[in-house]
Amino acid sequence: MYSHHRLVGVVDDDPRILESFEELLAAGGYEALLFDSAEAFLDANGFEQVDCLISDIGMPAKSGWDLLRIARIELPTLPVILITARDEELSREAIESRGARCLFKKPFDGRALLAALDKIMR
Numbered sequence: 001m002y003s004h005h006r007l008v009g010v011v012d013d014d015p016r017i018l019e020s021f022e023e024l025l026a027a028g029g030y031e032a033l034l035f036d037s038a039e040a041f042l043d044a045n046g047f048e049q050v051d052c053l054i055s056d057i058g059m060p061a062k063s064g065w066d067l068l069r070i071a072r073i074e075l076p077t078l079p080v081i082l083i084t085a086r087d088e089e090l091s092r093e094a095i096e097s098r099g100a101r102c103l104f105k106k107p108f109d110g111r112a113l114l115a116a117l118d119k120i121m122r
Contacts, residue, residue: 008117009050011035011067012083013059017106021054028114038062047075052121057084057103065098072099079120083108 008030010021018034025032033050035041039062046053053071057064064082071078080099085106095103101120104113 006121007031007033007049007051009033009035009041009046009053010055011038011041011046011053011059011064012056013037014056017056017083020110024110024114025117028117030117038064038067041067042070047071047078050078052079052081052117054081054083054117057082058086068098068100081113081116081120 006029008025010018010025010032012018012021013036015036018036022032022034033044033046035044035046038055038059041053042062053067055064055067064084068080068082071080076099079101082095082100082103083106084103087105090103092102102116104116
């Protein structure tokens, strides 16, 4: 049904964001695994399941930065895209130096995110 390298994990504490990601990723030909917290993702052994991770930065308990740090240890090659509603001024170099592929600020352009995802997943 789905070709290899098409399963994307999405971690966000906002159920509306998760729902919109599920629709967006399906439209782009991806299957989504949705998690409402970093802990839920980790408890489900998410790193072993997904081909790419998209995570919100600002979540209670473990943040997207925490999840990124764990990803770099557990599965260094896993592509990670961060999303945020915060007004974080971070250069592309700063984001990449921490190990993320890119950062999208909410509200983001779904087509731009899918284009970035397609490029990463090639």
